[in-house]
Amino acid sequence: MTEPSGGSGRPRRPVVVPAVALVLVTALGITALMGGLNEAPDAPPQLGKGSVLDQGLYSTRFVESRVRTERAQTQFDEDKRFVEMVFEVTNRGDGTTSVGIPPVDGKTGFATTFGGSLVKISPKFPDDSGPFAFALAKGGESRQLHPGIKTTVIVRYRLREGQKPPEKITMDVGSFEYVAGFNDPTERWTMVTQSAGETIVPEVKAQVTLPVQEDATA
Amino acid sequence: MTAVQPRPAAVPGGRRGRPTGSGRGGSRVLNALLGLLLAGGAVGLQTLALSENDTGAPLTYTGAKGQDVDARRFHVRLDSFTAAKAIQASSVKTVETDNLFLVVNASAKSSLKPYHLGQPTLLTEDGHRFAATDRVEATATLAATWMQPDIWVSGRFFFEVPASALPGAKVVFGLPPSALVEPYQPEVEIDLGLDEKAARDLAAKPQDVYSIVKK
Numbered sequence: 001m002t003e004p005s006g007g008s009g010r011p012r013r014p015v016v017v018p019a020v021a022l023v024l025v026t027a028l029g030i031t032a033l034m035g036g037l038n039e040a041p042d043a044p045p046q047l048g049k050g051s052v053l054d055q056g057l058y059s060t061r062f063v064e065s066r067v068r069t070e071r072a073q074t075q076f077d078e079d080k081r082f083v084e085m086v087f088e089v090t091n092r093g094d095g096t097t098s099v100g101i102p103p104v105d106g107k108t109g110f111a112t113t114f115g116g117s118l119v120k121i122s123p124k125f126p127d128d129s130g131p132f133a134f135a136l137a138k139g140g141e142s143r144q145l146h147p148g149i150k151t152t153v154i155v156r157y158r159l160r161e162g163q164k165p166p167e168k169i170t171m172d173v174g175s176f177e178y179v180a181g182f183n184d185p186t187e188r189w190t191m192v193t194q195s196a197g198e199t200i201v202p203e204v205k206a207q208v209t210l211p212v213q214e215d216a217t218a
Numbered sequence: 219m220t221a222v223q224p225r226p227a228a229v230p231g232g233r234r235g236r237p238t239g240s241g242r243g244g245s246r247v248l249n250a251l252l253g254l255l256l257a258g259g260a261v262g263l264q265t266l267a268l269s270e271n272d273t274g275a276p277l278t279y280t281g282a283k284g285q286d287v288d289a290r291r292f293h294v295r296l297d298s299f300t301a302a303k304a305i306q307a308s309s310v311k312t313v314e315t316d317n318l319f320l321v322v323n324a325s326a327k328s329s330l331k332p333y334h335l336g337q338p339t340l341l342t343e344d345g346h347r348f349a350a351t352d353r354v355e356a357t358a359t360l361a362a363t364w365m366q367p368d369i370w371v372s373g374r375f376f377f378e379v380p381a382s383a384l385p386g387a388k389v390v391f392g393l394p395p396s397a398l399v400e401p402y403q404p405e406v407e408i409d410l411g412l413d414e415k416a417a418r419d420l421a422a423k424p425q426d427v428y429s430i431v432k433k
Contacts, residue, residue: 095339096349137378138314142353147346149317149380185270 044172044204053206057097057176057189058114058145061088065210067165068156081159082132083125083212085169089114089135089153091145093178093189099143099153101133110202112176112189114145114153119202120172121155130157170209174202276392276405283411289404292333292365294391296408297323297372301420302428305354305376309431313353318421320377321428322389328365335361336394340377341407343386351378358430361394374430381421385414 047053052061063086070080091097100113102121110116115133125131134141136152145151159165176189192203281287286295299322304314313319326335337350337359353376356362360373375389392405412420 094345095347137353138316140313140353142351144349144352146348146379180270186274187269187271 044207047206047208049210051208053173053175053208055117055173055175055205056178056192057091057093057112058117059090059092060114060173062208062210063088063152064213065169066213067159067215069215081163081165081215082156083159083165083169084154084156085171085210087114087153087155088150089145090150091147094147096147097145099133099135099145102131102155104131110191110193112191115155117174117176117191117202118155118171119174119204122170123166125157129159132156132158165212165214168209168211170207172204173206173208175205274401276403278390278405278407280407280409282409285408287406287408289406290329291393291404292326292328292335292406294335294406294408295325295370296389296410297325299323299410300428301424302426303424304427306427306429306431307354307358312427315353315378317378317380318384318424319351319428320379320384322375322377323372324360324375324389324391325370325372326360326365326391327370328367330367332364332366334364334394336392337361338375338389338391340379340383341388341390342379342383346383347390348377348379348383351376353378354430381417384410384412384417384421387412387417 047062049062049064052059065083065085068082068084070082072079098113100111100115102115102118103111104127115131121131133153133155134143135145136142136154142151145153175192177192178187178189180187181190192205193200194203195201277289279287279289281296283296283298286293299320302319302321304312305319305321306312320340322338324338337356339350340348342348350359359375360371361375363371363373365371379387386409388407388409390405390407393403
């Protein structure tokens with residue numbers, strides 16, 4: 001057994017090793033050409049009405065989007081129409097946080113508020129129509145999300161007279177993680193980000209599309 | 219068994235000479251054990267080290283209900299507390315809740331210069347921090363009043379919390395947040411002294427309406 005293998009194995013060795021090497025180098029080259037071993041950025045998952053998203057600091061259910069009319073309270077007031085997005089937000093952190101408002105176009109905030117995590121809302125609304133955001137409390141409003149409590153949050157835009165609401169609203173939703181800061185070792189909740197060229201942008205955890213329901217009362 | 223005697227014997231015998239001194243072999247084992255113990259202790263102590271968040275935390279002065287707690291810069295005393303289902307903020311405005319409003323009556327004075335108190339937080343037994351509610355205007359709370367040296371001022375603070383947050387809860391008073399970051403700010407942590415039963419009793423019989431309207 002030893003003798004035949006020694007006789008026939010010797011000429012094979014110089015063939016196998018370079019062949020394997022060549023295959024490896026080619027594979028490495030192809031991998032490098034296709035962008036290395038980094039995970040290819042996946043498109044964020046698409047979520048719909050009623051879905052629940054874990055945002056780290058918040059656990060959020062996207063309840064619905066609707067058109068609502070607020071009746072005038074006094075004779076000097078007028079009826080107001082809003083496109084509302086309704087969320088059920090549970091603060092899973094240790095402390096009370098603020099509801100916040102979604103960042104106004106072009107100015108990406110990295111706030112740890114719930115509103116700050118609605119990174120992009122499309123279609124765009126004119127600047128003077130909002131967004132407004134608040135938490136519903138019994139018979140009133142609040143700007144606070146208390147820890148461990150499920151709160152209904154409304155984000156809304158005002159519609160002008162005769163303005164048609166969009167058929168659906170799509171939101172890019174970010175998330176948060178509890179980590180030490182960039183140059184500060186204390187740990188805190190920060191928005192999950194990724195680098196895009198020379199800037200840093202929030203990482204989109206999911207894209208949520210809600211159909212806008214027509215006003216039931218109108 | 220002098221120290222000199224075994225050594226000449228050990229040189230020709232090489233290593234085998236060492237175990238002849240049984241006391242020495244024992245001390246080596248003991249030394250090794252002691253070393254391990256010390257190293258283990260040192261490693262163990264590291265687990266007690268403060269985290270970065272704890273190192274930067276405020277200086278907390280603790281106390282109980284009714285006690286004058288000296289935080290060096292100011293004094294706080296928690297006089298009483300009560301629970302309510304609704305708070306009448308003005309003749310036309312009453313805020314209601316499905317949870318509970320915890321109304322805390324506190325007194326405060328400063329030591330050297332005037333201060334405002336910040337809105338307090340309610341620290342629950344499981345480590346949650348509830349900020350004072352924003353549904354009652356801050357102007358109706360003690361935070362709106364100046365604390366002067368040696369003049370006690372009294373007022374209320376309002377929390378909106380679920381009944382489950384009450385057992386073992388503490389109220390934490392501090393100075394209002396400022397743009398200037400100051401490490402080791404003083405804060406006063408006062409235990410409400412609510413055990414399971416007392417918390418249940420408090421939550422079971424809240425006032426229907428707690429009025430803060432000035433007559």
